[in-house]
Amino acid sequence: MHDIRAIRENPAAFDAALSRRGDAPLSAELLAMDEARRAKIGAAEAAQAEANKAAKEVGAAKGRGDEAEFERLRALVSEKKAEISALNDEAKAQDAALTERLAVIPNLPADDVPMGADENDNEEISTWGTPREFDFKPVEHFEIAGVKPSMDFETAAKISGSRFVLMSGAVARVHRALAQFMLDIHTLENGLTEVNPPVLVRDDAMYGTDKLPKFAEDSYQTTEGMWLISTSEIPLTYIAANHVIDESYLPRRYTAHSLCFRSEAGSAGRDTSGMLRQHQFEKVEMVSVTHPNESDAEQKRMLRCAEDLLERLEIPYRTVLLCTGDMGFGARRTFDIEAWLPGQNAYREISSVSTTGEFQARRMNARFKPADGGKPQFVHTLNGSGLAVGRCLIAVLENGQQEDGSVTLPKALHGYMGGKTTINADGSLS
RNA sequence: GGACAGGUGGCCGAGUGGUCGAAGGCGCACGCCUGGAAAGUGUGUAGGCGGGAGACCGUCUCCAGGGUUCGAAUCCCUGUCUGUCCGCCA
Numbered sequence: 001m002h003d004i005r006a007i008r009e010n011p012a013a014f015d016a017a018l019s020r021r022g023d024a025p026l027s028a029e030l031l032a033m034d035e036a037r038r039a040k041i042g043a044a045e046a047a048q049a050e051a052n053k054a055a056k057e058v059g060a061a062k063g064r065g066d067e068a069e070f071e072r073l074r075a076l077v078s079e080k081k082a083e084i085s086a087l088n089d090e091a092k093a094q095d096a097a098l099t100e101r102l103a104v105i106p107n108l109p110a111d112d113v114p115m116g117a118d119e120n121d122n123e124e125i126s127t128w129g130t131p132r133e134f135d136f137k138p139v140e141h142f143e144i145a146g147v148k149p150s151m152d153f154e155t156a157a158k159i160s161g162s163r164f165v166l167m168s169g170a171v172a173r174v175h176r177a178l179a180q181f182m183l184d185i186h187t188l189e190n191g192l193t194e195v196n197p198p199v200l201v202r203d204d205a206m207y208g209t210d211k212l213p214k215f216a217e218d219s220y221q222t223t224e225g226m227w228l229i230s231t232s233e234i235p236l237t238y239i240a241a242n243h244v245i246d247e248s249y250l251p252r253r254y255t256a257h258s259l260c261f262r263s264e265a266g267s268a269g270r271d272t273s274g275m276l277r278q279h280q281f282e283k284v285e286m287v288s289v290t291h292p293n294e295s296d297a298e299q300k301r302m303l304r305c306a307e308d309l310l311e312r313l314e315i316p317y318r319t320v321l322l323c324t325g326d327m328g329f330g331a332r333r334t335f336d337i338e339a340w341l342p343g344q345n346a347y348r349e350i351s352s353v354s355t356t357g358e359f360q361a362r363r364m365n366a367r368f369k370p371a372d373g374g375k376p377q378f379v380h381t382l383n384g385s386g387l388a389v390g391r392c393l394i395a396v397l398e399n400g401q402q403e404d405g406s407v408t409l410p411k412a413l414h415g416y417m418g419g420k421t422t423i424n425a426d427g428s429l430s
Numbered sequence: 431g432g433a434c435a436g437g438u439g440g441c442c443g444a445g446u447g448g449u450c451g452a453a454g455g456c457g458c459a460c461g462c463c464u465g466g467a468a469a470g471u472g473u474g475u476a477g478g479c480g481g482g483a484g485a486c487c488g489u490c491u492c493c494a495g496g497g498u499u500c501g502a503a504u505c506c507c508u509g510u511c512u513g514u515c516c517g518c519c520a
Contacts (some may be wrong), residue, residue, distance in 0.1 A: 029506080038479095038480065038481095040479075040481070041480055042480060044480095045479090045480065045481090045487085045488060045489045045490085046488085046489095048488085048489060048490085049489070051487060052488095052489085055500075055501080073500095074500065077500075078500090112460090132476090140478085159458075167489090243440085244440050244476095246440075246458075247456085369440065369458080371458090371459095372457080373459055373460095375477090376440085376476095376477080
């Protein structure tokens with residue numbers, strides 16, 4: 001959500017930032033709405049002030065025994081009442097219209113975000129590791145002999161349809177190990193607070209984290225009207241909603257391992273084989289709530305937390321800074337981490353680390369009281385995957401695959417596998 | 431699903447028609463006290479919106495929306511959320 005006062009102060013900067021994102025200028029439209037709104041508010045308040053004054057004098061007139069004046073003022077007050085109520089209704093309508101309009105305008109990119117149209121314009125900022133040299137042709141995760149017995153798409157389709165997977169045995173175990181590993185690093189080493197949040201949320205939480213009203217079709221909704229979260233960013237961030245916290249409580253850092261649900265409307269035909277893109281998947285999420293001055297440093301910190309996991313899992317990756325055209329609706333700056341998938345011979349997104357600035361905080365009214373005693377200000381909120389568990393599983397399997405169809409698991413996971421180090425070609429663990 | 435009880439400031443909590451933006455406490459800020467701190471003590475401390483260069487002014491807000499009344503935190507209606515008990519289920 002944008003601050004209309006900021007737009008009022010510098011409409012050119014607002015439009016320029018929108019245009020960097022490839023969007024048409026909007027300030028003229030917004031300012032016209034704002035002006036109409038303020039005029040109505042002014043009129044309503046002036047009428048109210050007049051009525052309030054007269055109402056006060058009613059009592060005084062009565063006290064003096066001035067019946068004529070008393071009656072005159074009473075009549076004046078009740079006459080004003082209708083006028084005020086009409087003006088108030090109009091002012092409210094104008095205000096609601098402006099808010100509704102603002103709610104569907106994306107966040108503005110930070111100045112250091114490169115301009116571009118799509119993912120081809122993203123800026124690679126670092127790489128880690130060297131893709132392994134295979135002396136055979138590496139296959140995709142679902143084609144690995146040792147994986148096949150415990151990664152079952154047919155049965156999942158029977159149960160739930162396309163874009164679901166039924167994991168069992170060795171693969172289910174590695175998947176679980178990965179989530180545990182990530183949570184342990186975040187809580188024991190990175191200082192994040194573990195949270196186990198609800199995955200069904202209300203409208204307010206969706207709206208506050210900018211998933212509504214614009215992207216309703218991307219999420220699943222229950223018959224009771226609740227939403228299945230598309231990411232635990234939603235409940236974790238919404239913890240801060242409607243609060244004014246002391247500055248000393250910042251930053252707040254959370255992590256959660258949760259199920260995530262996405263309808264994947266609009267991605268028909270994309271990534272249809274394997275478990276890269278599913279309606280239901282698991283993700284370990286990181287969310288930080290910070291002082292506005294700290295959010296940029298916090299984003300780098302989060303990025304390192306995510307990258308570190310891949311390094312420990314020995315998975316080559318590259319980190320890119322998304323260009324203006326590739327960023328999500330609520331983001332001000334986003335780094336994507338892309339893991340190397342030998343089976344696809346490509347880097348694929350495994351984490352996305354974004355700062356929203358005060359964009360979400362304004363929507364959900366999340367503020368902090370400055371230590372110097374000033375007015376409450378909006379916090380900054382950040383979110384990042386650390387990491388997408390299913391995709392991480394794919395990376396581990398593809399990078400560890402052997403010519404005989406077995407998979408060598410990274411050392412970091414051995415402790416989470418009861419000492420097992422390998423998925424054998426027959427699907428067993430040893 | 432049934433029956434009750436509630437929703438007040440950053441937090442807790444008093445307040446059943448006017449003198450209430452709201453007692454008291456906690457927290458926080460500043461001062462006093464102290465060698466320093468703690469304790470103690472004094473003072474201050476809600477937010478949104480609109481106007482103004484600013485001091486400041488206006489307006490709204492005691493869950494939300496309606497209603498009663500000259501006047502509503504307080505009474506009535508509806509909605510919503512929370513809690514408790516019963517039932518059902520895990």
